[in-house]
Amino acid sequence: MTQKQYEVLQWASLFLEKNNREVRVAELLLQYHLNVSRTDFFAQMREGIPASIVEKFRADIEKHVKTGIPIQHLMGYELFYGRKFQVNEHVLIPRPETEELVLHVINQIEKNSPVTIVDIGTGSGIIAITLALEIPNATVYAIDISEKALEVAKRNAEALHANVNFLEGDFLQPFVERNLKADIAVSNPPYIAEEEQKTLADTVVNYDPELALFAEDNGLAAYKKIVAQSLGAIRIGGHMAFEIGHLQGHAVSELIRGIYPSSNVTVIKDINGKDRIVSASNLTT
Numbered sequence: 001m002t003q004k005q006y007e008v009l010q011w012a013s014l015f016l017e018k019n020n021r022e023v024r025v026a027e028l029l030l031q032y033h034l035n036v037s038r039t040d041f042f043a044q045m046r047e048g049i050p051a052s053i054v055e056k057f058r059a060d061i062e063k064h065v066k067t068g069i070p071i072q073h074l075m076g077y078e079l080f081y082g083r084k085f086q087v088n089e090h091v092l093i094p095r096p097e098t099e100e101l102v103l104h105v106i107n108q109i110e111k112n113s114p115v116t117i118v119d120i121g122t123g124s125g126i127i128a129i130t131l132a133l134e135i136p137n138a139t140v141y142a143i144d145i146s147e148k149a150l151e152v153a154k155r156n157a158e159a160l161h162a163n164v165n166f167l168e169g170d171f172l173q174p175f176v177e178r179n180l181k182a183d184i185a186v187s188n189p190p191y192i193a194e195e196e197q198k199t200l201a202d203t204v205v206n207y208d209p210e211l212a213l214f215a216e217d218n219g220l221a222a223y224k225k226i227v228a229q230s231l232g233a234i235r236i237g238g239h240m241a242f243e244i245g246h247l248q249g250h251a252v253s254e255l256i257r258g259i260y261p262s263s264n265v266t267v268i269k270d271i272n273g274k275d276r277i278v279s280a281s282n283l284t285t
């Protein structure tokens with residue numbers, strides 16, 4: 001007997017809830033398997049679904065519940081700033097908070113004036129690619145130490161027709177070596193303290209790359225290194241914007257002030273009211 005879409009969705013939602021998994025996964029994954037737009041997905045809720053699709057969908061839901069595999073790994077992509085980005089086990093799955101960082105950077109840029117931006121720790125390339133597409137007069141560089149992550153980022157740039165210069169190396173080092181200078185440095189670096197590993201969900205700790213998550217020095221090691229390297233990589237009067245863990249605002253601000261005492265440093269909250277961005281303008285020593 002053909003099952004109706006809403007019945008399949010109901011089964012999955014209850015199954016997820018019973019197993020303490022996020023219920024919204026059901027909707028996203030079923031829409032993916034049906035390969036329809038969001039509008040069509042809701043419009044056809046009372047229609048029947050072919051048994052072959054129900055079977056594949058159920059298998060994915062059961063796998064997600066059992067192993068914690070994120071649905072982005074099952075689907076092969078995540079949406080970011082309205083665009084589809086390929087993801088795999090070598091890159092962090094894009095998070096919605098990072099869209100706020102991108103929007104913040106866009107708002108700092110004067111329209112129509114040329115600007116050079118560097119994205120440090122680019123992962124799947126979401127920040128660099130989105131900025132390259134949203135700011136046509138920008139020259140964008142993206143750095144990662146992971147060759148495998150850069151492969152994903154390059155594929156995303158190609159698929160989305162974004163012009164980004166990719167460099168491999170340790171934070172800003174490849175930029176400094178080439179004697180390049182940016183007007184804006186942006187980064188969502190690894191910032192979770194290793195001791196916090198136990199508090200993370202299995203969907204994160206077993207599937208996001210360790211290199212993308214953890215940093216020594218109570219989660220501050222990457223910020224320390226990037227701020228120190230930035231002296232040779234950001235133009236005088238330039239700008240720096242970091243995504244941060246919600247308890248790191250003060251420490252990261254102090255790090256920046258330690259090297260750029262005359263800069264304007266602010267901590268910005270995300271839509272959930274948590275400290276999420278540290279932004280520093282007028283970078284002068």
Ligand SMILES: C[S@@+](CC[C@H](N)C(=O)[O-])C[C@H]1O[C@@H](n2cnc3c(N)ncnc32)[C@H](O)[C@@H]1O
Pocket residue numbers: 091092093094095098120121122123124125126127143144145146149169170171188189190191211212213
């Ligand atoms: C939190 S993830 C952010 C990825 C992506 N920018 C995003 O927002 O989804 C941090 C990234 O930094 C990279 N990374 C870690 N250590 C690095 C280093 N020493 N130099 C350059 N990149 C590094 C990781 O490979 C990972 O891709």
